[in-house]
Amino acid sequence: MKDFADIPALMAEIGSAAKAAAAELAFAPADQRAQALTAAADAVWARRDEIIAANARDLDYGRDKGLSPAMMDRLALDEARIQGIVDGLRAVAAQDDPVGAVLSEWDRPTGLHIRRVRTPLGVIGVIYESRPNVTADAGALCLKSGNAVILRGGSESFHSSSLIHACLRDGLRAADLPETAIQLVPTRDRAAVGEMLTMTDTIDVIIPRGGKGLVGRVQAEARVPVFAHLEGICHIYVDADADPGKTARVILNAKTRRTGICGAAECLLVDRAWYDRNGATFIAELIAAGVEVRADDILQAIPGTVPAKADDFGREFLDMIIAARVVDGVDGAIAHIRRYGSQHTDCILTENDATAERFFQRLDSAILMRNASTQFADGGEFGMGAEIGIATGKMHARGPVGAEQLTSFKYLVEGDGTIRA
Structure with a gap:
């Protein structure tokens, strides 16, 4: 994964690793995934000075690009906002685990016992702009819900996101989970976004978080299902x-x-x-x-x-x-x-x-x-610990997208030598 010039090969390798990690996460114990998030929170706080220094480089980059004051505010990190990231990671770790939760169960006259239970979606691709805290929020929620995630942060937040991602990897390593469960695309090349939108073999859903231009492009070009909102009007x-x-x-x-x-x-x-x-x-x-x-x-x-x-x-x-x-x-x-x-x-x-x-x-x-x-209008304020975004569509996820919204369900059917007449 060293040749960043060959974007298709890079993304294929990232996707393959994510798919393998997702298969392992689907049955990883809840306390193991929670341990990874708690360790990641510790790492973020321990490295807060490094993160703030990296963020200063991102802010310089944003100023050179002529970002508006509001966008610069979205990009900026200070100790209080890093404390918010840490609190968010701990809050998600402490939530009830959604994976395997029984949504409903019933018996049939035929003798079958049926349960509908939550199951991870698989591999989630998150494409976002400016806000480096999304790196932690998205990584945490995907891990909590048993999903692997491929993060493609904005070019403006490249250095901050890279350091936050390193802390998430520290957490995975401490909990003996595959580090490829949370991957950050290691290049600013926009071609990586185009590749993600067509990775139907390895990505199960794309979540764009950003302005109208980004979300519109994702909705227009994606061959992978999308959870999105265009604008917050x-x-x-x-x-x-x-x-x-x-x-x-x-x-x-x-x-x-x-x-x-x-x-x-x-x-x-x-x-x-x-x-x-x-x-x-x-x-x-x-x-x-x-x-x-x-x-x-x-x-x-x-x-x-x-x-x-x-x-x-x-x-x-x-x-x-x-x-x-x-x-x-x-x-x-x-x-x-x-x-x-x-x-x-x-x-x-x-x-x-x-x-x-x-x-x-x-x-x-x-x-x-x-x-x-x-x-x-925020997942943290709704008691979800964090959110990946606010979905305005009507299929599957709607409103703040937290850990529960990043699961699907499957039916578990049990009989006792039961046959159909």
Whole structure:
């Protein structure tokens, strides 16, 4: 695996090794896989200074490429974020093991006893951009669910991801598991992505995590099944019965806490009745916090807003920018979200239970929230320890993709010399 110039040969070797490792992981004891994750967490913390130094090189690379401030934030690691990586690894290690869990069981009049049990998918390919913590999250969740994984990180996070991957390998070695269970593609060459998308003999599913360009390419070119979302176009709807105090707090957090994540709010919808009665002081607060509010004709009356263009609605800014418009009640909000949303995460701010229920019933986003920041659209915040991404499709996995979502199931059927009449 030394000739990085021969990408097809390199990827074929990685795929073959992953398939062999997956066969071994499928029956590796749960405590052995948990031990590997705990040892990896220890290694990450012990090597945190090395990881931060490697990340400094990645940040220099990102600046040279002209990455936006939000993308630079996604790339950056400090001791607090490394502590988050360590905590995530330990949380996944401590979760109940999904492999072999009995989902249901029943007896048939024929004498058969049938169980449906969780089983690993096999080999998972994860293609991601910028965020080096995905290396740890994806590696941990795949291992926990008994899968081997091939990681292809973004060119920007090459050095950070390589060191985090080395820590994951340390964990595998400490637990006497095959080091090829978690592999990182050792080259920035984009041809490696193209190879992964066609490796139907060795990769069972591809999970892309990144911008619209990456995910769109994966969905267009992949011959391997894909779990994906194109964009996180997250809406917040301020209903006529919203609580003013909750409203301002949630909106500010949803937009400004971290603008570069897929759960950041990108569009604000204000009920006309609310606006007529209360105005929209939260828009002034957004502007004061440095957010550019691109407003419709009505909200442009608020000082500091700028006129919205047609393509500002249905757009993922990943920056200190938000689109805003007035709608006619919850049905107006629902119609707007159906037209412009990406079925990722949408939120209603209201104290009216019936209105909230209508919002929940009539929208089909992967995550729907009430009176809570869209920044909670995260597997860790859902109690999954970590996530590989938010899936917005409707087949197999949906919402935060954690360890359970990385399993399938099989039927175990037992008889006693039973024959069919």
